Amino acid sequence: DWSLAASLLLFSAYEMPHPAALNAGQYLEGSYAKEPCRVEGDQAFPPSGVGLGLEMRDWAGVLPHPEE
Numbered sequence: 001d002w003s004l005a006a007s008l009l010l011f012s013a014y015e016m017p018h019p020a021a022l023n024a025g026q027y028l029e030g031s032y033a034k035e036p037c038r039v040e041g042d043q044a045f046p047p048s049g050v051g052l053g054l055e056m057r058d059w060a061g062v063l064p065h066p067e068e
Contacts (some may be wrong), residue, residue, distance in 0.1 A: 001033040005054050008037065008046035032057055 001025060004022060011020050033054040042060045047053025 001031050001036045001054055002052060004037050004044065005047050005052040008044055009052065012046045 007020075007022055011022075020048070034057050035052075037047060049055070
């Protein structure tokens with residue numbers, strides 16, 4: 001999600017005249033983002049939030065502590 005968000009924001013800033021071939025979540029399982037980038041069919045939309053526009057999920061209590 002993070003690299004896709006960065007790519008979408010970069011490409012949309014330059015108003016590219018032709019579509020860019022990007023890999024979205026089809027190769028990934030799950031997401032670290034609370035709300036992943038919106039993809040509808042063959043169209044991906046850049047996030048509208050601050051920075052990359054994504055918020056990290058709260059993993060407290062979900063992932064094991066590194067020292068355990």
